[in-house]
Amino acid sequence: MENPEPPDSYRLNTGAPTEADIDQYRLLSANAAAGVGVVSTSWRGRDYAATVTGHLSVSYDPPTMLVSLYGESRIAEAVAESGIWALSLLTGSQRGIANWLASPGTPLEGLLTQVPYRRGTVSGAAIVDHALAHFELRTTQxxxxxxxxxxxxxxxxxxxxxxxADELDPLVHFGSAYYRLDR
Structure with missing residues (x-):
């Protein structure tokens, strides 16, 4: 006897996903809480930066990280071409920065005028001031x-x-919104 699917299960259509499949996936995957960061790089004399929630530590030895970037975005092209970039993990008080750099259509010129930052000593990329943590990275893959x-x-x-207090207050993305951890 075949086990029936539980009533809360959703089976994707075979072949290419439908709009309903994509909407259901977007809804359910938003239930994974994730830290909020800013990826930045300098390329061709310009600064590029964007808010990300798809990042993770890959290895401690050697220290290695991964970030997921929308393939057709300006930041993906800039990071891929420059080969060196920074990731700043944001605190709860930096929600405005996250909103600004996640907004569609942010200007290329003056992108960082609303963001307090300093230059990374190794990458030259923008590192958000007072970030919970920051990493400067060289692309390996x-x-x-x-x-x-x-x-x-x-x-x-x-x-x-x-x-x-910012040391204990990471900005978290959950359910398509930003939150602070209550302590």
Whole structure:
């Protein structure tokens, strides 16, 4: 006897996913809480930066991280071409930065005028001031995956500039919104 699917299960259509499949996936995958960060790089004399929630530590030895970037975005092209980039993990008080750099149609010129930052000593990329943590990375691998690029990078430098209550207050993305952890 075949086991019936539980009533809360959703089976994708075979072949190409439908709009309903995509909508259901978007709804369910938003239930994974993730830290919020900013990926940045300098390429062809310009700064590029974008808010990301798809990042993870890959290895401690050697220190390696991965970020997922929409393949047709300006930041994906810039990171892929420059080969060196930074990831700043945001605190709860930096929600405005996350919103600004996640907004569609942000200007290329003056993109960082609303973002307090300093230059990374190794990458030259923008590192968000008072970030919970920051990492400067050199790309070691790029893997196309569906609509995104998975960019793997070797950590060249890292640190933290958060202080006081911000040290215990990461910005988290859950259910398509930003939250602070209640402590």
């Amino acid at each position: 790029i893997h196309p995956a569906a609509t995104h690029l998975l960019v793997v990078g070797e950590v060249l430098a890292m640190g933290s500039a958060a202080s006081g």
